[in-house]
Amino acid sequence: MNTAKQTGIAKLDINGRTIELPVLSGVEGPDVVDVKRLYAEADVFTLDPGFTSTGSCESQITFIDGEKGVLLHRGYPIEQLAANSGFLEVSYLLLNGELPTQSEFRKFTHEVTQHTMLHTQMDRFFEGFRRDSHPMAMLTGTVGAMSAFYPGAMDSSDPDERHLAYIRLIAKMPTLAARIYKYNVGQPFVNPQNDLSYAENFLRMCFAVPAEKYETNPILAKAMDKIFILHADHEQNASTSTVRLAGSSGAHPYAAVAAGVASLWGPSHGGANEACLNMLREIGSVDRIPEFIARAKDKNDPFRLMGFGHRVYKNYDPRATVMQETAAEVLYELGIDNPVLQVAKELERIALEDDYFIEKKLYPNVDFYSGVILDAMGFPTEMFTVLFALARTVGWCSQLNEMIEDPSQRIGRPRQIYTGAARRDFIEIKSR
Ligand code: CMC
Numbered sequence: 001m002n003t004a005k006q007t008g009i010a011k012l013d014i015n016g017r018t019i020e021l022p023v024l025s026g027v028e029g030p031d032v033v034d035v036k037r038l039y040a041e042a043d044v045f046t047l048d049p050g051f052t053s054t055g056s057c058e059s060q061i062t063f064i065d066g067e068k069g070v071l072l073h074r075g076y077p078i079e080q081l082a083a084n085s086g087f088l089e090v091s092y093l094l095l096n097g098e099l100p101t102q103s104e105f106r107k108f109t110h111e112v113t114q115h116t117m118l119h120t121q122m123d124r125f126f127e128g129f130r131r132d133s134h135p136m137a138m139l140t141g142t143v144g145a146m147s148a149f150y151p152g153a154m155d156s157s158d159p160d161e162r163h164l165a166y167i168r169l170i171a172k173m174p175t176l177a178a179r180i181y182k183y184n185v186g187q188p189f190v191n192p193q194n195d196l197s198y199a200e201n202f203l204r205m206c207f208a209v210p211a212e213k214y215e216t217n218p219i220l221a222k223a224m225d226k227i228f229i230l231h232a233d234h235e236q237n238a239s240t241s242t243v244r245l246a247g248s249s250g251a252h253p254y255a256a257v258a259a260g261v262a263s264l265w266g267p268s269h270g271g272a273n274e275a276c277l278n279m280l281r282e283i284g285s286v287d288r289i290p291e292f293i294a295r296a297k298d299k300n301d302p303f304r305l306m307g308f309g310h311r312v313y314k315n316y317d318p319r320a321t322v323m324q325e326t327a328a329e330v331l332y333e334l335g336i337d338n339p340v341l342q343v344a345k346e347l348e349r350i351a352l353e354d355d356y357f358i359e360k361k362l363y364p365n366v367d368f369y370s371g372v373i374l375d376a377m378g379f380p381t382e383m384f385t386v387l388f389a390l391a392r393t394v395g396w397c398s399q400l401n402e403m404i405e406d407p408s409q410r411i412g413r414p415r416q417i418y419t420g421a422a423r424r425d426f427i428e429i430k431s432r
Pocket residue numbers: 237267268269270271272296297303304305306307308309310311312360362365366367
């Protein structure tokens with residue numbers, strides 16, 4: 001780690017002094033001004049709510065060029081990974097830095113499939129939830145609860161314990177997510193079947209019922225796998241930063257991942273896929289699109305086009321391109337002529353020609369088409385973000401591990417500019 005090179009100096013004139021700050025260059029992306037020593041040397045902090053200009057770590061996992069619409073995992077473009085690879089291979093890549101050899105991949109796949117079952121007592125947790133609980137509420141609770149079953153994972157200084165924790169999390173997430181779905185619909189839990197692929201096994205755990213024979217559909221399993229790949233990691237977004245921040249105190253890895261799940265839930269982040277499909281359904285028909293475009297542009301209306309815009313991408317989100325193709329494949333396979341897909345395509349066309357969206361560089365993001373596919377596969381909208389969390393678990397684990405192995409890692413502790421009351425003396429209640 002710590003391979004960013006100093007390539008220059010930035011000078012900051014402040015309070016009559018000139019402070020020199022190192023300028024660092026990574027392999028790709030803009031240079032950064034290293035302000036680590038600013039407080040010690042100049043007695044000032046930087047202020048950046050929402051972290052729009054702030055890097056929080058050095059990372060070798062994922063690179064995004066938001067202007068060009070590029071996403072690389074360990075150097076490999078997402079389009080190539082989605083076309084040629086599988087989710088478990090991408091998981092290995094994210095965790096280990098290199099694509100696996102055949103024997104490495106066999107070993108990794110075997111490890112993951114050996115850990116797909118949940119501790120039987122985990123099933124009791126579900127009974128405590130209302131039947132209509134939001135799946136993300138259940139996921140936040142049950143992922144955190146798993147930390148009680150694996151106390152050994154608390155020892156983050158042991159690389160074997162860390163590895164086991166990541167394998168278990170990746171292996172158990174589909175089982176947990178499928179149980180959440182089954183609990184909502186009131187069907188019996190289906191246990192994992194380890195001779196199936198990761199995606200096939202997940203679909204079977206969700207949609208098989210004891211009364212009928214279940215056959216996996218290879219086209220749907222491939223689409224599911226692709227959706228998992230497209231969501232596997234996305235550098236320092238809100239949920240990943242949450243996992244890193246929670247983990248920086250030495251918290252249990254399952255608890256840190258549960259914090260990531262909580263952060264993912266919101267409609268500005270992972271919850272956008274659910275919100276987007278609800279919005280497309282509300283629009284309902286192509287002739288109502290202009291009304292919703294007008295609302296999205298109206299400063300006095302809080303409505304936003306869900307599935308549009310991104311903090312980093314100021315161009316087409318490359319994941320959205322793959323997602324659009326996959327949506328067409330899945331709907332064709334299922335023989336569905338979904339009016340929602342027509343609304344989505346037309347909305348995209350109109351928005352991309354509109355000055356407001358052009359000026360603000362607002363393009364479809366990964367969530368714009370994913371809901372259409374998941375809906376066609378039979379998932380209720382409330383499950384969409386759970387599937388995102390399932391796939392993002394490997395990204396969270398990779399990022400958490402990178403942070404733990406980084407010798408410069410310290411507990412995350414941002415500062416503030418205080419604008420509350422100045423020092424004042426306490427007044428007895430009777431005198432107030
Ligand atoms: N519809 C209409 N206007 C928008 C939209 C949108 N979807 N997104 C941004 N804007 C406008 C916004 O009103 C603001 O205008 P102005 O400069 O006049 O105040 C400008 O564009 C910049 O927006 P911002 O909110 O300052 O940008 P941000 O980087 O803080 O937010 C975002 C990024 C993704 C939260 C935002 O674009 C958004 O709310 N999009 C809809 C939700 C969504 O699709 N989220 C999924 C993101 S991708 C997957 C993930 O991260 O989980």
